[in-house]
Amino acid sequence: AKVRILLLAGGQSGEHEVSLSSARGVLAALPKDRFEVTPLVISKEGRWLPPADTTRALEAGVAETGGDLMLRGVADAASFDVVFPLLHGPNGEDGTVQGLLTLAGIPFVGSGVLGSAASMDKAMTKQVLAAHGIPQVPWRLLTRAQVRRDPAAALTAARELGFPLFVKPANMGSSVGISKVRGEDELDGALREAFAHDRRVVLEAMTQGKPRELEVGILGNDAPMASPVGELRFDADFYDYETKYTEGRATMHIPADVPHAVAEQVRTYALAAFRALDCAGLARIDFFYEAATGQVYLNEVNTMPGFTPTSMYPNLWAAAGLSYADLVTRLVELATEDR
Ligand code: ATP
Ligand code: MG
Numbered sequence: 084a085k086v087r088i089l090l091l092a093g094g095q096s097g098e099h100e101v102s103l104s105s106a107r108g109v110l111a112a113l114p115k116d117r118f119e120v121t122p123l124v125i126s127k128e129g130r131w132l133p134p135a136d137t138t139r140a141l142e143a144g145v146a147e148t149g150g151d152l153m154l155r156g157v158a159d160a161a162s163f164d165v166v167f168p169l170l171h172g173p174n175g176e177d178g179t180v181q182g183l184l185t186l187a188g189i190p191f192v193g194s195g196v197l198g199s200a201a202s203m204d205k206a207m208t209k210q211v212l213a214a215h216g217i218p219q220v221p222w223r224l225l226t227r228a229q230v231r232r233d234p235a236a237a238l239t240a241a242r243e244l245g246f247p248l249f250v251k252p253a254n255m256g257s258s259v260g261i262s263k264v265r266g267e268d269e270l271d272g273a274l275r276e277a278f279a280h281d282r283r284v285v286l287e288a289m290t291q292g293k294p295r296e297l298e299v300g301i302l303g304n305d306a307p308m309a310s311p312v313g314e315l316r317f318d319a320d321f322y323d324y325e326t327k328y329t330e331g332r333a334t335m336h337i338p339a340d341v342p343h344a345v346a347e348q349v350r351t352y353a354l355a356a357f358r359a360l361d362c363a364g365l366a367r368i369d370f371f372y373e374a375a376t377g378q379v380y381l382n383e384v385n386t387m388p389g390f391t392p393t394s395m396y397p398n399l400w401a402a403a404g405l406s407y408a409d410l411v412t413r414l415v416e417l418a419t420e421d422r
Protein backbone atom coordinates (compact mmCIF):
# COMPACT_ATOMS: atom_id res chain seq x y z
CA ALA A 84 0.00 0.00 0.00
CA LYS A 85 1.10 3.52 -0.62
CA VAL A 86 2.33 5.55 2.31
CA ARG A 87 -0.05 8.45 2.89
CA ILE A 88 1.95 11.58 3.65
CA LEU A 89 0.59 14.92 4.77
CA LEU A 90 3.04 17.58 3.64
CA LEU A 91 2.77 20.76 5.72
CA ALA A 92 4.22 23.87 4.12
CA GLY A 93 4.23 27.64 4.42
CA GLY A 94 3.48 28.69 7.95
CA GLN A 95 3.51 31.76 10.14
CA SER A 96 7.19 32.48 9.63
CA GLY A 97 9.67 34.77 7.93
CA GLU A 98 10.57 31.70 5.86
CA HIS A 99 7.02 31.06 4.57
CA GLU A 100 7.92 31.43 0.88
CA VAL A 101 11.07 29.29 1.22
CA SER A 102 8.98 26.51 2.71
CA LEU A 103 6.55 26.60 -0.23
CA SER A 104 9.38 26.20 -2.70
CA SER A 105 10.78 23.25 -0.70
CA ALA A 106 7.29 21.70 -0.77
CA ARG A 107 6.97 22.11 -4.55
CA GLY A 108 10.30 20.27 -4.86
CA VAL A 109 9.22 17.38 -2.66
CA LEU A 110 5.84 17.08 -4.42
CA ALA A 111 7.48 16.97 -7.84
CA ALA A 112 10.18 14.48 -6.89
CA LEU A 113 8.36 11.92 -4.76
CA PRO A 114 7.65 8.66 -6.61
CA LYS A 115 3.88 8.47 -7.09
CA ASP A 116 3.89 4.66 -6.96
CA ARG A 117 5.19 4.67 -3.38
CA PHE A 118 3.63 7.75 -1.86
CA GLU A 119 0.30 9.46 -1.80
CA VAL A 120 1.25 12.99 -0.85
CA THR A 121 -1.31 15.57 0.19
CA PRO A 122 0.01 19.09 0.60
CA LEU A 123 -1.48 21.44 3.14
CA VAL A 124 -0.38 25.04 3.13
CA ILE A 125 -0.48 27.07 6.33
CA SER A 126 -1.06 30.78 5.71
CA LYS A 127 1.14 33.54 7.07
CA GLU A 128 -1.63 34.08 9.64
CA GLY A 129 -1.11 30.52 10.84
CA ARG A 130 -4.35 29.06 9.47
CA TRP A 131 -4.60 25.76 7.61
CA LEU A 132 -5.85 26.04 4.01
CA PRO A 133 -8.34 23.64 2.37
CA PRO A 134 -7.12 21.70 -0.73
CA ALA A 135 -8.15 24.15 -3.48
CA ASP A 136 -6.59 27.08 -1.62
CA THR A 137 -3.48 24.98 -0.95
CA THR A 138 -3.05 24.30 -4.66
CA ARG A 139 -3.43 27.99 -5.44
CA ALA A 140 -0.92 28.94 -2.72
CA LEU A 141 1.66 26.46 -4.00
CA GLU A 142 1.38 27.99 -7.46
CA ALA A 143 1.47 31.56 -6.17
CA GLY A 144 4.33 30.75 -3.78
CA VAL A 145 2.63 32.49 -0.88
CA ALA A 146 -0.56 32.46 1.23
CA GLU A 147 -1.04 35.66 3.17
CA THR A 148 -4.47 34.83 4.61
CA GLY A 149 -7.34 32.35 4.58
CA GLY A 150 -7.91 28.92 6.02
CA ASP A 151 -9.22 27.37 9.22
CA LEU A 152 -7.93 27.19 12.75
CA MET A 153 -5.40 24.35 12.96
CA LEU A 154 -7.57 22.32 15.32
CA ARG A 155 -9.76 21.16 12.43
CA GLY A 156 -6.63 20.40 10.42
CA VAL A 157 -5.20 18.19 13.13
CA ALA A 158 -8.31 16.00 13.10
CA ASP A 159 -7.86 15.58 9.35
CA ALA A 160 -4.14 14.92 9.77
CA ALA A 161 -4.94 11.83 11.83
CA SER A 162 -5.98 9.99 8.65
CA PHE A 163 -2.40 10.06 7.29
CA ASP A 164 0.44 7.62 8.03
CA VAL A 165 3.07 10.29 8.47
CA VAL A 166 3.20 14.07 8.57
CA PHE A 167 6.14 15.80 6.89
CA PRO A 168 6.31 19.24 8.53
CA LEU A 169 8.34 20.94 5.81
CA LEU A 170 8.17 24.21 7.69
CA HIS A 171 11.10 26.52 8.31
CA GLY A 172 11.60 28.92 11.18
CA PRO A 173 9.24 29.92 14.01
CA ASN A 174 5.91 28.07 14.37
CA GLY A 175 7.15 25.08 12.39
CA GLU A 176 10.81 24.20 12.87
CA ASP A 177 10.84 25.23 16.54
CA GLY A 178 8.90 22.46 18.27
CA THR A 179 5.45 24.08 18.17
CA VAL A 180 4.02 21.98 15.33
CA GLN A 181 5.99 19.00 16.64
CA GLY A 182 4.15 19.40 19.96
CA LEU A 183 0.80 19.53 18.22
CA LEU A 184 1.56 16.34 16.26
CA THR A 185 2.87 14.61 19.38
CA LEU A 186 -0.35 15.43 21.23
CA ALA A 187 -2.36 14.13 18.29
CA GLY A 188 -0.30 10.92 18.22
CA ILE A 189 0.67 11.27 14.56
CA PRO A 190 4.18 10.16 13.49
CA PHE A 191 6.14 12.94 11.83
CA VAL A 192 9.42 13.47 10.00
CA GLY A 193 12.29 15.06 11.90
CA SER A 194 13.14 16.15 15.41
CA GLY A 195 10.66 16.18 18.26
CA VAL A 196 9.78 19.07 20.55
CA LEU A 197 13.08 19.25 22.42
CA GLY A 198 15.44 18.80 19.47
CA SER A 199 13.48 21.25 17.33
CA ALA A 200 13.24 23.94 20.00
CA ALA A 201 16.83 23.61 21.23
CA SER A 202 18.20 23.71 17.67
CA MET A 203 16.01 26.58 16.48
CA ASP A 204 17.02 28.95 19.26
CA LYS A 205 20.59 29.96 18.47
CA ALA A 206 21.38 30.94 22.07
CA MET A 207 20.07 27.68 23.50
CA THR A 208 21.95 25.72 20.83
CA LYS A 209 25.18 27.48 21.78
CA GLN A 210 24.71 26.72 25.47
CA VAL A 211 24.20 23.03 24.76
CA LEU A 212 27.14 22.87 22.35
CA ALA A 213 29.40 24.69 24.83
CA ALA A 214 28.60 22.05 27.43
CA HIS A 215 29.85 19.48 24.92
CA GLY A 216 33.09 21.29 24.06
CA ILE A 217 32.12 22.01 20.46
CA PRO A 218 33.98 25.09 19.13
CA GLN A 219 31.95 28.24 18.43
CA VAL A 220 32.61 31.94 17.91
CA PRO A 221 32.21 34.13 21.03
CA TRP A 222 28.63 35.35 21.47
CA ARG A 223 26.17 37.16 23.78
CA LEU A 224 22.40 36.86 24.26
CA LEU A 225 20.21 39.95 24.62
CA THR A 226 16.50 39.92 25.33
CA ARG A 227 14.11 42.73 24.40
CA ALA A 228 13.17 43.23 28.05
CA GLN A 229 16.81 43.34 29.12
CA VAL A 230 17.64 46.06 26.57
CA ARG A 231 14.55 48.02 27.63
CA ARG A 232 15.68 47.83 31.26
CA ASP A 233 19.35 48.55 30.50
CA PRO A 234 19.79 50.33 27.15
CA ALA A 235 23.60 50.22 27.48
CA ALA A 236 23.66 46.40 27.67
CA ALA A 237 23.87 45.98 23.90
CA LEU A 238 26.80 48.34 23.48
CA THR A 239 28.64 46.66 26.35
CA ALA A 240 28.14 43.22 24.79
CA ALA A 241 29.18 44.51 21.36
CA ARG A 242 32.38 46.09 22.72
CA GLU A 243 33.28 42.83 24.44
CA LEU A 244 32.95 40.97 21.16
CA GLY A 245 34.52 43.65 18.93
CA PHE A 246 33.57 44.70 15.37
CA PRO A 247 32.57 43.54 12.87
CA LEU A 248 29.96 41.37 14.53
CA PHE A 249 26.70 39.70 13.52
CA VAL A 250 23.30 40.45 15.07
CA LYS A 251 20.69 37.72 14.66
CA PRO A 252 17.18 36.92 15.85
CA ALA A 253 17.65 33.80 18.01
CA ASN A 254 14.79 31.96 16.28
CA MET A 255 14.84 32.46 12.52
CA GLY A 256 16.53 31.26 9.35
CA SER A 257 17.31 32.15 5.74
CA SER A 258 19.32 35.09 7.15
CA VAL A 259 16.04 36.92 7.83
CA GLY A 260 16.68 39.72 10.34
CA ILE A 261 20.47 39.21 10.32
CA SER A 262 22.91 42.12 9.97
CA LYS A 263 26.65 42.42 9.80
CA VAL A 264 27.56 45.34 12.06
CA ARG A 265 30.78 47.13 11.16
CA GLY A 266 30.82 49.73 13.92
CA GLU A 267 28.95 51.14 16.92
CA ASP A 268 26.85 53.44 14.74
CA GLU A 269 25.25 50.43 12.99
CA LEU A 270 24.32 48.58 16.18
CA ASP A 271 20.93 50.19 16.94
CA GLY A 272 19.56 49.60 13.44
CA ALA A 273 20.67 45.98 13.49
CA LEU A 274 19.08 45.40 16.90
CA ARG A 275 15.81 46.95 15.78
CA GLU A 276 15.78 44.67 12.74
CA ALA A 277 16.55 41.53 14.78
CA PHE A 278 14.12 42.37 17.61
CA ALA A 279 11.38 42.81 15.00
CA HIS A 280 11.54 39.02 14.55
CA ASP A 281 12.24 37.72 18.05
CA ARG A 282 12.38 38.80 21.67
CA ARG A 283 15.74 37.02 21.90
CA VAL A 284 18.71 38.27 19.89
CA VAL A 285 22.21 36.91 19.57
CA LEU A 286 25.37 38.95 19.00
CA GLU A 287 28.23 37.00 17.48
CA ALA A 288 31.87 37.85 16.95
CA MET A 289 32.80 37.53 13.29
CA THR A 290 35.36 34.95 12.26
CA GLN A 291 38.82 36.23 11.29
CA GLY A 292 37.95 37.36 7.78
CA LYS A 293 35.22 35.94 5.58
CA PRO A 294 34.94 32.27 6.54
CA ARG A 295 34.58 29.31 4.22
CA GLU A 296 31.12 27.83 4.81
CA LEU A 297 30.91 24.07 5.23
CA GLU A 298 27.70 22.10 5.68
CA VAL A 299 27.04 18.49 6.53
CA GLY A 300 23.85 16.45 6.46
CA ILE A 301 22.86 14.14 9.30
CA LEU A 302 20.38 11.30 8.75
CA GLY A 303 19.07 8.84 11.32
CA ASN A 304 17.63 8.61 14.80
CA ASP A 305 19.59 6.83 17.51
CA ALA A 306 22.41 5.81 15.13
CA PRO A 307 22.78 8.90 12.92
CA MET A 308 25.06 9.05 9.89
CA ALA A 309 26.97 12.04 8.53
CA SER A 310 27.04 12.85 4.81
CA PRO A 311 30.09 14.08 2.91
CA VAL A 312 30.91 17.72 3.68
CA GLY A 313 29.76 20.39 1.22
CA GLU A 314 30.89 23.96 0.73
CA LEU A 315 28.94 27.03 -0.34
CA ARG A 316 30.76 29.69 -2.31
CA PHE A 317 29.48 33.15 -3.19
CA ASP A 318 30.82 36.63 -3.85
CA ALA A 319 28.54 38.49 -1.44
CA ASP A 320 29.93 39.86 1.82
CA PHE A 321 27.97 37.20 3.71
CA TYR A 322 25.38 34.57 2.92
CA ASP A 323 22.31 36.81 3.10
CA TYR A 324 18.71 36.14 1.96
CA GLU A 325 19.27 37.48 -1.55
CA THR A 326 22.38 35.37 -2.06
CA LYS A 327 20.57 32.29 -0.79
CA TYR A 328 17.55 32.59 -3.04
CA THR A 329 18.73 34.36 -6.20
CA GLU A 330 19.58 31.86 -8.89
CA GLY A 331 23.29 31.74 -9.64
CA ARG A 332 24.51 33.79 -6.65
CA ALA A 333 25.96 30.82 -4.78
CA THR A 334 27.46 27.51 -5.83
CA MET A 335 27.60 24.19 -3.99
CA HIS A 336 30.79 22.14 -3.95
CA ILE A 337 30.43 18.52 -2.85
CA PRO A 338 32.69 17.21 -1.48
CA ALA A 339 34.25 20.39 -0.13
CA ASP A 340 37.86 20.88 -1.16
CA VAL A 341 39.27 20.94 2.38
CA PRO A 342 41.91 18.80 4.13
CA HIS A 343 40.63 15.36 5.11
CA ALA A 344 41.17 16.14 8.80
CA VAL A 345 38.95 19.24 8.54
CA ALA A 346 36.12 17.27 6.92
CA GLU A 347 36.42 14.58 9.60
CA GLN A 348 36.30 17.22 12.35
CA VAL A 349 33.17 18.72 10.84
CA ARG A 350 31.47 15.34 10.61
CA THR A 351 32.44 14.38 14.17
CA TYR A 352 31.26 17.69 15.67
CA ALA A 353 28.05 17.50 13.65
CA LEU A 354 27.21 14.04 14.97
CA ALA A 355 28.03 15.15 18.53
CA ALA A 356 25.77 18.21 18.13
CA PHE A 357 22.92 16.12 16.69
CA ARG A 358 23.03 13.84 19.74
CA ALA A 359 23.58 16.62 22.27
CA LEU A 360 20.51 18.50 21.00
CA ASP A 361 18.36 15.36 20.87
CA CYS A 362 17.73 15.73 17.14
CA ALA A 363 16.02 13.00 15.12
CA GLY A 364 15.54 12.16 11.46
CA LEU A 365 17.52 14.85 9.77
CA ALA A 366 19.54 18.00 10.27
CA ARG A 367 21.87 20.17 8.24
CA ILE A 368 24.69 21.36 10.45
CA ASP A 369 26.67 24.38 9.30
CA PHE A 370 30.25 25.37 10.06
CA PHE A 371 32.67 28.21 9.50
CA TYR A 372 36.18 27.25 8.44
CA GLU A 373 38.89 29.86 8.93
CA ALA A 374 41.34 28.73 6.31
CA ALA A 375 44.06 31.05 7.69
CA THR A 376 44.04 29.49 11.15
CA GLY A 377 42.65 26.06 10.26
CA GLN A 378 39.97 26.57 12.93
CA VAL A 379 36.48 25.15 12.51
CA TYR A 380 33.44 26.65 14.33
CA LEU A 381 29.97 25.18 14.47
CA ASN A 382 27.59 27.93 13.30
CA GLU A 383 24.15 26.38 13.59
CA VAL A 384 21.88 23.37 13.40
CA ASN A 385 18.90 23.37 11.00
CA THR A 386 16.41 20.64 11.86
CA MET A 387 14.32 21.25 8.73
CA PRO A 388 16.80 22.42 6.10
CA GLY A 389 15.88 23.72 2.65
CA PHE A 390 14.60 20.74 0.71
CA THR A 391 14.29 21.59 -2.98
CA PRO A 392 16.09 19.27 -5.43
CA THR A 393 18.82 21.94 -5.67
CA SER A 394 19.16 22.44 -1.90
CA MET A 395 22.33 21.46 -0.07
CA TYR A 396 20.82 18.77 2.18
CA PRO A 397 19.45 16.42 -0.51
CA ASN A 398 22.55 16.99 -2.63
CA LEU A 399 24.87 16.01 0.22
CA TRP A 400 23.04 12.69 0.40
CA ALA A 401 23.00 12.32 -3.38
CA ALA A 402 26.80 12.53 -3.18
CA ALA A 403 26.66 9.64 -0.71
CA GLY A 404 24.61 7.61 -3.21
CA LEU A 405 21.11 8.29 -1.85
CA SER A 406 18.69 9.71 -4.41
CA TYR A 407 16.15 12.40 -3.53
CA ALA A 408 13.32 9.85 -3.60
CA ASP A 409 15.28 7.34 -1.49
CA LEU A 410 16.16 10.08 0.99
CA VAL A 411 12.52 11.05 1.50
CA THR A 412 11.57 7.40 1.78
CA ARG A 413 14.17 6.95 4.51
CA LEU A 414 12.95 10.03 6.37
CA VAL A 415 9.40 8.72 6.31
CA GLU A 416 10.62 5.36 7.68
CA LEU A 417 12.60 7.09 10.42
CA ALA A 418 9.43 8.90 11.51
CA THR A 419 7.98 5.62 12.75
CA GLU A 420 11.21 4.00 14.04
CA ASP A 421 12.60 4.26 17.58
CA ARG A 422 14.07 7.68 18.23
P1 ATP B 1 19.92 29.30 7.53
O1 ATP B 1 19.20 29.82 6.33
O2 ATP B 1 21.06 28.42 7.14
O3 ATP B 1 19.06 28.73 8.58
P2 ATP B 1 20.36 31.50 9.41
O4 ATP B 1 19.32 32.50 9.06
O5 ATP B 1 20.13 30.62 10.58
O6 ATP B 1 20.71 30.60 8.14
P3 ATP B 1 23.19 32.03 10.00
O7 ATP B 1 23.62 30.81 9.33
O8 ATP B 1 23.37 32.11 11.47
O9 ATP B 1 21.69 32.39 9.62
O10 ATP B 1 23.94 33.29 9.36
C1 ATP B 1 23.77 33.60 7.99
C2 ATP B 1 25.08 33.87 7.32
O11 ATP B 1 25.73 35.02 7.91
C3 ATP B 1 26.12 32.78 7.44
O12 ATP B 1 25.92 31.76 6.50
C4 ATP B 1 27.41 33.57 7.18
O13 ATP B 1 27.57 33.89 5.81
C5 ATP B 1 27.14 34.86 7.92
N1 ATP B 1 27.59 34.78 9.33
C6 ATP B 1 26.77 34.58 10.38
N2 ATP B 1 27.45 34.58 11.54
C7 ATP B 1 28.74 34.79 11.23
C8 ATP B 1 29.94 34.91 12.00
N3 ATP B 1 29.91 34.82 13.33
N4 ATP B 1 31.11 35.12 11.33
C9 ATP B 1 31.12 35.20 9.98
N5 ATP B 1 30.02 35.10 9.21
C10 ATP B 1 28.84 34.92 9.80
MG1 MG C 1 19.60 28.57 10.50
Ligand code: MG
Pocket residue numbers: 171172255256257385387388
Ligand atom coordinates in the same frame (compact mmCIF):
# COMPACT_ATOMS: atom_id res chain seq x y z
MG1 MG D 1 17.17 27.52 8.77
Ligand code: MG
Pocket residue numbers: 369383
Ligand atom coordinates in the same frame (compact mmCIF):
# COMPACT_ATOMS: atom_id res chain seq x y z
MG1 MG E 1 22.76 29.39 8.12
